Amino acid sequence: MTDLDPDHDPAAETALTQQWRAVLASHAVTSCAIDRELGDAFGIGVSEFELLERLWEFEQEEHQSGSRAQVLSGSVHLSQSAFSRLVARMEKSGLVQRSLCENDRRGIFVALTDEGRERYRKARPVHRRILAETLPPQG
Amino acid sequence: MTDLDPDHDPAAETALTQQWRAVLASHAVTSCAIDRELGDAFGIGVSEFELLERLWEFEQEEHQSGSRAQVLSGSVHLSQSAFSRLVARMEKSGLVQRSLCENDRRGIFVALTDEGRERYRKARPVHRRILAETLPPQG
DNA sequence: TTGCATCCCATGCATATGCATGTAGCGTAC
DNA sequence: GTACGCTACATGCATATGCATGGGATGCAA
Numbered sequence: 001m002t003d004l005d006p007d008h009d010p011a012a013e014t015a016l017t018q019q020w021r022a023v024l025a026s027h028a029v030t031s032c033a034i035d036r037e038l039g040d041a042f043g044i045g046v047s048e049f050e051l052l053e054r055l056w057e058f059e060q061e062e063h064q065s066g067s068r069a070q071v072l073s074g075s076v077h078l079s080q081s082a083f084s085r086l087v088a089r090m091e092k093s094g095l096v097q098r099s100l101c102e103n104d105r106r107g108i109f110v111a112l113t114d115e116g117r118e119r120y121r122k123a124r125p126v127h128r129r130i131l132a133e134t135l136p137p138q139g
Numbered sequence: 140m141t142d143l144d145p146d147h148d149p150a151a152e153t154a155l156t157q158q159w160r161a162v163l164a165s166h167a168v169t170s171c172a173i174d175r176e177l178g179d180a181f182g183i184g185v186s187e188f189e190l191l192e193r194l195w196e197f198e199q200e201e202h203q204s205g206s207r208a209q210v211l212s213g214s215v216h217l218s219q220s221a222f223s224r225l226v227a228r229m230e231k232s233g234l235v236q237r238s239l240c241e242n243d244r245r246g247i248f249v250a251l252t253d254e255g256r257e258r259y260r261k262a263r264p265v266h267r268r269i270l271a272e273t274l275p276p277q278g
Numbered sequence: 279t280t281g282c283a284t285c286c287c288a289t290g291c292a293t294a295t296g297c298a299t300g301t302a303g304c305g306t307a308c
Numbered sequence: 309g310t311a312c313g314c315t316a317c318a319t320g321c322a323t324a325t326g327c328a329t330g331g332g333a334t335g336c337a338a
Contacts, residue, residue, distance in 0.1 A: 045324090078325080079326050081326065081327080081328095105332085105333055106333045
């Protein structure tokens, strides 16, 4: 049946499937550990940490206080609506601040608050430790 | 500050972070594509497909009609409750059948229905094509 | 200017998930 | 046999997510 497909290559198919299962396993184990530990200790999850990290990185690189939401949205893997709610949650808990963009009043800027920077600074080593503990050694 | 940590190794930290971001990106892109395409064509998502595949594999290996829920639960990366609901959904849509385990009446067996086998047979090549299109080439 | 398509973000809604808990069956110690 | 703890699965609840849509801002064409 599958032999009718001229491109069918059982070995390649198996390799792909194993690669995919490794991604699923890594993602499940690591994100679960991050959600649990960072959630308990700092009240943030994987998405919150990723956004804090992007904001912190942009701050370092560009020496400016905020980033366009649209740009940030591309760097965390969320739908536009989920990203909008993520920023709203983090603003509510005091980690970031939204402000209108002057040039284009459709857009908004998102900036770290001092509390957000501090939370990131504390969470980062925990995050890195979890990665070291849960990610498979690179072969 | 981080220099106080004797194990601090910036290069290793960067490598770990990049590895984790690659996992996040692969997972997001591929699972999104699977959910969309298999959802549109066959009414199933990533979790449903993974469970169909495990059941199909166990059938091939063990030549028996069902598997203990607990065993299956370990092979899809879901909490016990999410797994329970996944099986319930799939039974409701006719892909699997639950039956009580005779030896231990706490446990349940989960078995593919003919419809479940057929759905898996049709979905599998689409699934594999998506993996080939979205997973990064192994370096 | 006006009209219209497009862009950026917010929100209603349905759903999948995890945590905590409930329920029933099993096994062991006494 | 009884009581107690443990196991296997189901369910109430809160929440994060995606899709579809809404609403305001922008830009362009006529």
